[in-house]
Amino acid sequence: MLTSLFTGISGLNANGLALSVIGDNIANANTVGFKASRANFADILSQTLGGASAMQVGRGTMIIDIQKLFTQGTLETTSNPLDLAIEGDGFFVVQQPNGPTYYTRAGQFRVNKDGYIVDPNGYLLQAYQMDVNGNVTGAIGNVYLAGLMSDPSATDLITTQVNLDSREDTTTWSFTSGSTLPVAGTYNYSTAITIYDSQGNPHLVYTYFCKTAANTWEAHVVYNNSATGTNYVEVDFDSGTTQPVTIAFDSNGALSDVYVTTPHTPPDPTFRPTAALDFSSWGVTSPQNVDIDLNNSTQYGSSNAVVFQNQNGYSAGNLIAVTVDQDGVISGVFTNGQVxxxxxxxxxxxxxxxxxxxxxxxxxxxxxxxxxxxxGAPGTVGVGKVYANSLEASNVDLAEEFIRMIAAQRAYQANVRVITTTDNMLNELMNIVR
Known part of the structure; x- marks a missing residue:
């Protein structure tokens, strides 16, 4: 009978420990990225009794293992772009400064005062580094955002699609370099666009369209080449002489040819003349060559209008936002519109x-x-994808935990009854001698 006392005690200890595991799960029901655990029971080695048949009597139970359950938690939407959640297997990697490497499913990241992405503990998020062209280098390190800038890019293409009114009268271009732009009456229509030099300085470039004959127009490009004042000059398209771009249309008003000095044979409406712009006054030593694309322009009997106009340069930009895609690529969004x-x-x-x-x-x-x-990168080597503006909730199922809690409570009560019953039996045994 004494054995049953120790069997009951083992049940008390095991179920008490199981209740601790359940309590920990319930306590962390709202902990981001928390993974529930489960207490796994096993019986204790049985006692073998003598006799013709080997009879075995169990000696109780014990907790053989507390198993972590890495099932997927629900993804919750947040407003922080650096809140990250993993859908699938895998762990974020964080590095304690001058310390060990840790792994976590909790993606509550932010930028610290030094410009690094860190978790709430101040540990540094680890990521594959990228070169200036956005290619993964393979090296793993910290993510640094402070001081990031988008370098300027010089304009080398201006795209202008216009409709030039076929009803316009011919005009005579008259312009002399100086402090003023061309006067009205010397052209039929004009457009303007801001382009950028190699240092990111903005410059207004004007295009003046003059009708010279039926179905024939000229495009004159004028800009200011002085950083300290105003000095409007016309772009030279013919290496030494002030030569405009000639635009020819067919009888249907469609663009048929674009040329500088000699028409193309056959006509080439896709030809892009090159303007050499002098920005040396701004410190840009080499002339900036800019192609002018007038393709798809028309000459219809409707008002002069810009159908489409664009240029491919931009100024320097400062970081204004951070985005993270499903592949875990962290990108900066800059004030110049670049990513x-x-x-x-x-x-x-x-x-x-x-x-x-x-x-x-x-x-x-x-x-x-x-x-x-x-x-591995998200979506590779069996790891999951990463979602920004999201956090993974705890995978604790409260209903299941309550059921386990009830079962542990009942088992604990039953083991107490085993002990009290054994105690009563021992009392009866002691009363035999009375």
Whole structure:
């Protein structure tokens, strides 16, 4: 009978520990990225009794393992673009400054005062580094955002699609370089567009359209080439003489040819004349060659109008926002409208993730039983995708935990009854001698 006392005690200890596991799960029901655990029971080695048949009597129970359950948690939408959630397997990798590497499913990231992306513990998010062209280098390191700028890009193409009114009278272009732009009456129509030099300085470039004959127009390009004042000059398209661009239309008003000095044979409406712009006054030493694309322009009997106009340069830009795509690519959005890839989040995968060591603060450490990590970009090597503006909720199922709690409570009560019943039986035994 004494054995039953110790059997009951083992049940009390095991179910008490199971209740602790359940309580921990319930307490962390609202912890981001938390993974529930489960207490796994096993019987204790049975006692073999003598006799013709080997009779065995159980000696109770014990907790053989507390298993981590890495099932997927629900993704919740947030307003922070650096809130990241993993859908699928894998862990974010964070580095303690001058310390160990940790792994986590909690993606509550932000930028610290030094410009690095960190978790709430101040540990640095690890990612694949990228070169200036946005290509992954393979090196893993910290993500640095402070001081990021988008370099300027010089304009080398102006695209202008216009309709020039076929009802216009012919005009005679008259312009002399100086402090004023061409006067009305010396052209039929004009447009203007801002372009950028190699240092990101903006410059207004004007295009004046003059009708010289039926179905024939000229385009004259004028700009200011003085950084300290106003000095409007006409672009030279013919290496030494002030030669405009000639635009020829067919009898249906469609563009038939664009040329500088001699018509093309056959006509070439896609020809792009090149303007050499002098921005040396701004410190740009080499002439800036800019192609002029007038393709698809028309001459219809309707008002002069710009159908489409664009240029491919831009100024320097400062960082105003950060985005993260499903592949974990972190990109900066800049004031000049450019988007620049900065880094790509790296995820770690373990063969035996349930054997990772929990160290608190939503962090795990690699253990001997878990094996080493396999690193990869989101969506590769069996790891999941990353979603921005999202957090993974705890995978605790409260209904299931309450059922386990009831079962643990009843088992605990039953084991108490085993002990009290055994005690009563021992009392009866002691009363035999009375």
């Amino acid at each position: 620049k890839k900065v880094a790509q989040v790296v995820l770690a995968k373990f063969v035996a993730a349930h054997n990772l060591t929990k160290v608190g603060n939503n962090l795990y450490l690699e253990s001997y039983a878990s094996g080493g990590p396999t690193y």
